[in-house]
Amino acid sequence: MPTFLIFKNKAxxxxxxxxxxxxxxxxxxxxxxxxxxxxxxxxxxxxxxSAFWLGAAEPRGYAxxxxxxxxxxxxxxxxxxxxxxxxTLFEGKKPSALxxxxxxxxxxxxxxxxxxxxTDEQLMLxxxxxxxxxVHSIHLTSxxxxxxxxxxxxxxxxxPKQIKIYINRPHNLGFDEADDVLETQLIxxxxxxxxxxxxxxxxxxxxxxxxxxxxxxxxxxxxDGDGERVRLxxxxxxxxxxxxxxMGKLEKIGDHDD
Numbered sequence: 001m002p003t004f005l006i007f008k009n010k011a012x013x014x015x016x017x018x019x020x021x022x023x024x025x026x027x028x029x030x031x032x033x034x035x036x037x038x039x040x041x042x043x044x045x046x047x048x049x050s051a052f053w054l055g056a057a058e059p060r061g062y063a064x065x066x067x068x069x070x071x072x073x074x075x076x077x078x079x080x081x082x083x084x085x086x087x088t089l090f091e092g093k094k095p096s097a098l099x100x101x102x103x104x105x106x107x108x109x110x111x112x113x114x115x116x117x118x119t120d121e122q123l124m125l126x127x128x129x130x131x132x133x134x135v136h137s138i139h140l141t142s143x144x145x146x147x148x149x150x151x152x153x154x155x156x157x158x159x160p161k162q163i164k165i166y167i168n169r170p171h172n173l174g175f176d177e178a179d180d181v182l183e184t185q186l187i188x189x190x191x192x193x194x195x196x197x198x199x200x201x202x203x204x205x206x207x208x209x210x211x212x213x214x215x216x217x218x219x220x221x222x223x224d225g226d227g228e229r230v231r232l233x234x235x236x237x238x239x240x241x242x243x244x245x246x247m248g249k250l251e252k253i254g255d256h257d258d
Contacts, residue, residue, distance in 0.1 A: 006031075016077070022130055022244060029067055029092065042082065053094040055141045055200025059240055062136045066090055066237045073128035074174040080118040080229070088113050095233040097143040098198065114233040121230045123160075123220040126172035132242035135210040138165075138218070141234035143199035157231035158223030159194060163187045163203065167210060167219040177232050178219050184209055191224065199233065210239070 006014040006027055016023045054064060074086035096113050117123050142159040164183035166173065173181060185206055191199040216237075223230040 003193060026067055047187075049139055053092060053234070054139070054236060055198035055234060056139050056195060056202050056236075059136060062238050064236055064238060065131075065133055065135075065236075065239050066135060068129045068241060069130045069237065070128045070130050074159055075126040076115065077119050077124040077172060077175070078120070078122055080116045083112045083116045084114055089115060089232060089235045091127070091234070095143060095199075097233060099202070114231055116232075117220075117230045121220070121223040121228060122156060122175060123218075123232065124172060124175060124178070125218045125220075125235070126169070127216040127218065127235075127237075129214055129216075131244050133210075133213045133237070133239050134207070134242065135205060135213050135216070135237060135239040136207055137205055137238045138203040138216075139200050139234075139236040139238060140203065140232065141198065141200045141236075142194070142231050143229045143233050154226065156225075156227050156229050157229045158225040158227040159189070159201075160220045160222075160230055161189050161224040162221040162234065163189070164219040164221060165203070165205070166219070167213050169214055169217050171216075173217050173219065183219070189224065212242075213239075 002017075002019060004016040004024060006016075006026075014027060016027065041068045058064060069090050071087050071090060074090075075090075076086035078241055079085065091113060093113075115123070140160060140163075144157045144159060163186070164178065165187065166178075166181065167184045187203050189201050189203075194202070218235070220232070
């Protein structure tokens with residue numbers, strides 16, 4: 001069987017035996033996150049939560065499990081192609097709007113690392129996981145530019161306001177289909193929900209309903225304001241890891257509410 005050795009500063013820090021693509025992918029993501037964040041901690045010394053930029057503190061007893069997102073299966077509907085795609089939302093680096101200055105980032109800026117809706121304010125994001133998770137909360141980061149920077153407030157992207165969350169769907173929902181499916185939880189955000197420094201809001205979930213999660217659908221129904229578009233910079237999943245699942249078996253995940 002093949003064996004992969006990972007060295008840092010001439011010392012072996014991890015050994016992966018066998019053809020284990022998930023373990024290799026996780027190791028690569030940790031290395032990339034360390035390079036991006038210039039982390040002082042050694043590879044494997046910090047928890048998985050430290051491998052990604054976080055816009056809000058983790059609740060006690062839980063960790064950032066965003067690395068369990070199966071990025072190959074992500075699906076995002078009604079996103080403007082002039083901006084980032086679904087994988088952009090799960091990048092480990094700090095949002096560029098926080099690096100260059102709060103709220104900065106225009107449509108003509110190169111390397112736009114955020115998502116904006118297209119024809120209206122709605123977004124539909126399907127998030128499959130590599131493991132069965134217990135999801136405690138979801139952190140959303142949205143950093144729209146100040147409205148005074150634009151002559152027309154309709155052109156200023158909004159932060160999400162009403163969000164419907166569905167669990168264990170085998171695929172993304174269509175917008176018409178979502179009207180006929182009962183959500184697992186409905187969340188209403190207010191302007192006070194967003195941290196002033198990081199532009200991040202915590203979606204506090206009914207934990208008992210999110211104990212055996214293999215996929216999530218986030219349906220941003222509308223935005224906070226009178227604009228026509230919604231902006232989303234990052235998504236972080238907070239909870240506990242469970243057992244790895246076989247990819248391609250999502251259709252057998254069990255019952256869900258229709």
